[in-house]
Amino acid sequence: xxxxxxxxxxxxxxxxxxxxxxxxxxxxxxxxxxxxxxxxxxxxxxxxxxxxxxxxxxxxxxxxxxxxxxxxxxxxxxxxxxxxxxxxxxxxxxxxxxxxxxxxxxxxxxxxxxxxxxxxxxxxxxxxxxxxxxxxxxxxxxxxxxxxxxxxxxxxxxxxxxxxxxxxxxxxxxxxxxxxxxxxxxxxxxxxxxxxxxxxxxxxxxxxxxxxx
Numbered sequence: 001x002x003x004x005x006x007x008x009x010x011x012x013x014x015x016x017x018x019x020x021x022x023x024x025x026x027x028x029x030x031x032x033x034x035x036x037x038x039x040x041x042x043x044x045x046x047x048x049x050x051x052x053x054x055x056x057x058x059x060x061x062x063x064x065x066x067x068x069x070x071x072x073x074x075x076x077x078x079x080x081x082x083x084x085x086x087x088x089x090x091x092x093x094x095x096x097x098x099x100x101x102x103x104x105x106x107x108x109x110x111x112x113x114x115x116x117x118x119x120x121x122x123x124x125x126x127x128x129x130x131x132x133x134x135x136x137x138x139x140x141x142x143x144x145x146x147x148x149x150x151x152x153x154x155x156x157x158x159x160x161x162x163x164x165x166x167x168x169x170x171x172x173x174x175x176x177x178x179x180x181x182x183x184x185x186x187x188x189x190x191x192x193x194x195x196x197x198x199x200x201x202x203x204x205x206x207x208x209x210x211x212x213x
Contacts, residue, residue, distance in 0.1 A: 007046075008046055009060070010036070011032060011036055011038070011043065011046060012056055012057055012059075012060035013060065014032055014035050014036050015027060015032055015053065015056070015057040015060065016057055016060050016061045016064065016099045016100055016103060017099045018031060018032065018035060019054075019057050019061075019099075019103055019106075019107075020099035020102055020103045020106065023106060023107075023110050024054045024057070024058075024103075024107055024110060024111065024118060025110060027050070027053065027054060027057060028050060029043045029044055029047065029050060029053060032053070051116070051117060051118060054118045055117055055118055055121050057103075058103070058107070058118065058121050058122060058125065059121070060100070061099070061100040061101075061103045061104065062100075062104075062125050062128075063100075064098070064099070064100025064101070065093070065098075065100045065101045065104070068089065068092075068093055068098060068100065068101070069086065069089040069090050069093055069101065070086070070132055072085060072089050073085040073086035073089055073136060074136070078139040078140070078142070078143050079139050079140040079142075079143035079144075079145040079146075080140050080143075080145040080146070080190065080194075082136045082139060082140070083136050083137055083140060083190070084190075086133065086136055087159070087186050090163055091166070091179060091182065091183075094163070094166060094167050094170060094171070095170065095179065097171075102167070102171075104122070104125060104126070104129075105164065105167050107122050108122065108126070129156075129160070130153065130156040130157065130160065131156075133152075133155065133156035133159055133160070134152035134153050134155065134156040135152070137150070137152040137155045137156065137193070138152045140193070144195055145194065145195060146193040146194060146195055147193060147194070147195045147196075148195070150193045155189065155193060158189050159186070159189060162182055162185040162186055162189065163182070165181075165182070165185070166178055166179065166181070166182035169181065169182075
């Protein structure tokens with residue numbers, strides 16, 4: 001990695017942390033200049049506009065989430081173990097307040113009424129997450145761990161709902177039982193999807209599910 005690329009990545013990591021605290025709307029080139037000790041003109045040379053900075057910060061947050069949650073899950077054995085690894089990594093992401101993952105929860109509320117490239121990037125990121133969950137769940141159908149008629153996209157939506165509720169309870173409400181409730185909800189999803197011993201696998205069910213990012 002060149003020195004310029006290293007500097008840019010360091011700026012973006014500061015940007016993710018700042019956006020996590022202040023929101024994407026509160027993220028400015030001036031704020032990052034103060035945080036990184038760079039000049040505004042130096043930062044402007046990297047990003048050219050506040051909007052482009054926000055898009056790039058979202059991309060960095062996506063990369064951080066993939067590294068800490070998605071990639072380790074994909075490395076787990078196919079099927080239910082992979083889905084469980086995804087859940088465990090995601091819980092840790094929320095529990096330890098990792099800015100990369102938490103930013104997407106905050107940004108979804110902040111940008112839901114604001115059209116433009118930043119919202120478009122966020123929508124793509126959320127859809128890709130659904131696709132990733134669905135594909136991991138689909139391997140469970142192929143392996144015979146989950147019912148052949150289970151809907152991977154519905155499972156992705158349900159799991160995302162569990163995690164959003166967990167973030168809300170853990171972060172805003174400071175509910176000591178937030179993680180316990182999330183685990184109960186997750187186990188209920190798994191139990192509902194789990195195949196009976198005599199249910200045949202459906203190896204071609206995952207062919208229509210887009211690949212994870």
